[in-house]
Amino acid sequence: MGSAEGIPVTGGFLEQLELAERREDLQSVAEALRDRFKVDHLVYHWVSANGEQYGCGTYDPVWVERYLEKGYLRIDPVIQGCFQRFHPVDWKRLDWSSKAARAFQWDAIAHGVGNQGYSIPIRGPNGQFALFTVNHSCDDEAWAEFTALTRRDMILIAHYFNQKALELEPGRRPEPAQPLSPREIEAMTLLAVGYSRAQVAETLSISEHTLRVYIESARFKLGAMNTTHAVARALSRGLIVV
């Protein structure tokens, strides 16, 4: 297993990433980086529960298929853990205690995923969330050394991967992220913290009818089917904060 000797990958790979013009380019850069760092896998994974997945990397396609099919997205401790953090995290520091998580881990290793891993959460506009992961099979000590040396490289690589993915994926960005009006934001925020419509109306000192107009308006702007959906979207797009 190699390393960048503490010196970030200035020459070559990041430039390749920056110049990538197609999805396939990202894929081949991932493979090149895997070989360069001498690890088992290197994966960029755009996380979204609504079915639209996108990723590129060196995992066995069988595993990727299985992951999606089995709904591992919902129980993968890497997802769970990274979603709540800002900084990169070593897989050992995640919570693997639940039954589902253990079964998942077993299955993953059986499909060629390394026992060691390091994942970097990445967030973009509109609540976009992605993961950049590097993993390998080795003992704890070797892995600790590897991550210590390549940590910063990984952050930069993750950054550029996401940047390119955002550029190359046209499907994601359009969604003009229609902003909510101040009143709508207030309404959504109060709903998100558990107030009923009546309580929200009282808090905002407006009639419940007026409040309804806001909620409907927000629902429309967010393309939501009901209030719960609207609040969920507003939250995950970062339009409101609880």
Place this chain on the structure above:
Amino acid sequence: MGSAEGIPVTGGFLEQLELAERREDLQSVAEALRDRFKVDHLVYHWVSANGEQYGCGTYDPVWVERYLEKGYLRIDPVIQGCFQRFHPVDWKRLDWSSKAARAFQWDAIAHGVGNQGYSIPIRGPNGQFALFTVNHSCDDEAWAEFTALTRRDMILIAHYFNQKALELEPGRRPEPAQPLSPREIEAMTLLAVGYSRAQVAETLSISEHTLRVYIESARFKLGAMNTTHAVARALSRGLIVV
């Protein structure tokens, strides 16, 4: 104006950042970096819609005060522009066309802010959003050269600044999240993407009565008053992903 000669700041500053234990440390690291890079200003700014501001950097306190007081947060094109992007952006590429933006720019320069700037958006869990900015007074060519050389340093520095800010700000508590059962997670997730109770029940192939038990159970575990609240909590605690 200096530069890192294309080699990221491996020795010294990032370590200082990682070792910082108090807010004041971040402040002094910012000053040291400003001197090292020979720019006018270097600022980390935590942007939050609910009024709570936090920042550290080398701006004149008078300017910071004025910025807050005048509500520039709402019209600052840097905020507007970065909020919708993922990658770092040169101030020249922002939209300064509105009257308010021009007035703001004029005021900023009058308070010692450089005419050139480079800002990096940073996002964390729960919709956290921050900016890392470096700015200077010089001509376009010199600035282009500077940004080309230090771009990657800036990304890493921004990353570590935010990491430290998240650690040092007690505002975000761990919030011991009682885990949801697999069925509860499925139910919450489907509700979060807009399904009605009836639809969720059908999707999960269970009776609506059973579904209700899950929702109530999840609501109880999450300490939520209603379904919308429960979904919002599950989302912001990272228990479900949409």
Place this chain on the structure above:
DNA sequence: TTCCAACTCCCCAGAAATGGTGAGGCGCCG
């Protein structure tokens, strides 16, 4: 083995949310 958490099913009645339609005032921008 005993116990508990998770999963499944059922009834009823009251509370809350939603859909459709309509209307007036205010402020900003071209």
Place this chain on the structure above:
DNA sequence: CGGCGCCTCACCATTTCTGGGGAGTTGGAA
């Protein structure tokens, strides 16, 4: 000036959610 978005208010009928009961199976943990 006219249009557009925002804020405010109202009624009606229908659908959906919530809170109060109770009950049986399973599989893993103590």
